Amino acid sequence: MRAIVQRVSSASVDVDGATVGAIEGGLLVYAAGAADDDDSDLQYIADKIGNLRIFEDDAGKLNRSVLEISGAVLLVSAFTVLADARKGRRPSFDGAAPHAIAEPQIERLAALLAQTGLRVESGRFRAHMLVHSINHGPICVLLDSRRVV
Numbered sequence: 049m050r051a052i053v054q055r056v057s058s059a060s061v062d063v064d065g066a067t068v069g070a071i072e073g074g075l076l077v078y079a080a081g082a083a084d085d086d087d088s089d090l091q092y093i094a095d096k097i098g099n100l101r102i103f104e105d106d107a108g109k110l111n112r113s114v115l116e117i118s119g120a121v122l123l124v125s126a127f128t129v130l131a132d133a134r135k136g137r138r139p140s141f142d143g144a145a146p147h148a149i150a151e152p153q154i155e156r157l158a159a160l161l162a163q164t165g166l167r168v169e170s171g172r173f174r175a176h177m178l179v180h181s182i183n184h185g186p187i188c189v190l191l192d193s194r195r196v197v
Contacts, residue, residue, distance in 0.1 A: 049089045049153065050129050051079040051191045055102050059122045059181040061171040068177075069169035074119030075100075076181050080129035081153035082194075083145040089193035090153060094160035096191050097121065110187075114166065121161055124171040124179060125154040147174055 053075050060070035077097055081089070103112040103119070114121065127150065131139035145153060151173045162168045171177045 049079065049081045049085045049093045049157070049193045051077050051093050051097065052126075052129055053077050053097060053100060053102075053189045053191060054181065055184045055187040056122075057182040057184045059179070061122065061124060061169075062178040062180070063172045063175045068172050069122050069124075071120035071122045071167070071169050073117070074121055075114050076122045076124070076179070076183075078124050078126040078129050079154060079157055080125070080127045081145045081150050081157075082130060082143055083149055085145065085153060085193065087156070090157050090160060092193045093191055094157055094164070097161060098164045098166060100189060100191075102185075102187050102189065115164060120167040120169065122169045122171075123154065123158050123161065124177065125150065125173050 056076045058072050059076040060067050098115050099113045101113050102110050103117045105111040127141055127144035130144040131141055132143055133139040154173060158168050158170055
């Protein structure tokens, strides 16, 4: 599983003119699963999202997590996060899980995040979404369960 995590002041997702998810202060997360991801991949990403220290402490250092600031997460499924653009000019999306696998993965990721006590809002799977965000920093971090040291 791969996720792009952005620290935001606010973020929302609209589908067909209606807001389906919105947060104030926290993380906007674009996530995509691979067909062969298992629960350990999802748990790894959920743990990283909840505990990633990208919020300032009282001294202005990036020492606090979204959990520590009582922030929220807006989780958006985006198969393009697993794009491979190393060859040619058109990215390949072959690494992304098909929707029958990906949708339960994203739902499981949302559940794992919620189990930590985070408020989790979501986009709508397989919908054309308009994502609005005010990045704070900007701080953007790529997480990949397969690229662990």
